[in-house]
Amino acid sequence: MTTTAESASRLVRTERQGRVGIVTIDRPERKNALNLQVKQELVEAFQAFEADAQVACVVLTGAGGYFVAGTDIVEMSDMRPTDHVLLDTDKVFRVLKGLSKPVIAAVEGYALGGGCELALACDIVIAAEGASFGQPEIRVGIMPGAGGTQRVLRAAGSYKTLLWTLTGERIPASAFHAANLVSDLVADGKALERALAVATQIADAPPLAVKAIREVVRFGGDASLDAGLALERRAFERLFDSEDQKEGMRAFMEKRKPQFKGR
Incomplete structure (x- = not known):
């Protein structure tokens, strides 16, 4: 204390x-x-x-x-x-x-x-x-x-x-x-x-997407364009396994604020 x-x-x-x-x-x-x-x-x-x-x-x-x-x-x-x-x-x-x-x-x-x-x-x-x-x-x-x-x-x-x-x-x-x-x-x-x-x-943004964006920007800065694009694509695809992706798109279609949980 x-x-x-x-x-x-x-x-x-x-x-x-x-x-x-x-x-x-x-x-x-x-x-x-x-x-x-x-x-x-x-x-x-x-x-x-x-x-x-x-x-x-x-x-x-x-x-x-x-x-x-x-x-x-x-x-x-x-x-x-x-x-x-x-x-x-x-x-x-x-x-x-x-x-x-x-x-x-x-x-x-x-x-x-x-x-x-x-x-x-x-x-x-x-x-x-x-x-x-x-x-x-x-x-x-x-x-x-x-x-x-x-x-x-x-x-x-x-x-x-x-x-x-x-x-x-x-x-x-x-x-x-x-x-x-x-x-x-x-x-x-x-x-x-x-x-x-x-x-x-x-x-207020989905935590997994925030983390993914930061990672690809950091690593992509020192990579070739092709390597950076590959990093970005893999991270993009992985987010489709998240509950936040489902919630975010559902909320968009239902015209309400999404409730992201970082999962």
């Missing part, structure tokens, strides 16, 4: 809104920078929602008008290569990638360095028009290490990736949107609202 003191010292808050789990990074004095405590609490939050059968979709956001300012440079400055291995500093990214439930990033302010990589590790990114992204690691003598080169490369190509990572400049959300790295742009202050609306819509 969490004590009042432990709760007050936590840097990540969780709550549920219907079937949507909300994870909020709340470290205002450092603009939500990712230190080891934040990373561990994010792992715990994601794992708790993964285990909660009542949660079908997760929204990740930051408090105070910011997403994440980056990884905590003060904490990281004296680390050696073995420290990263022993402290498992990229565990949060692996856990996030391995979740069976969709995760939506709601980005206000900025998402820089590890914060940009955290957003890009999510399934969907909703960003405010005034938000900015960036991989400024080169300015402190290092480089992105949790997807900042590889995810950007696969969406935006090598020319944009090299421009952004070699200069470390901040990129407006509109440029990230044009480069297919942001799913949707909304007015400032509305990212969380939009993310929750999308998450609620996904949470």
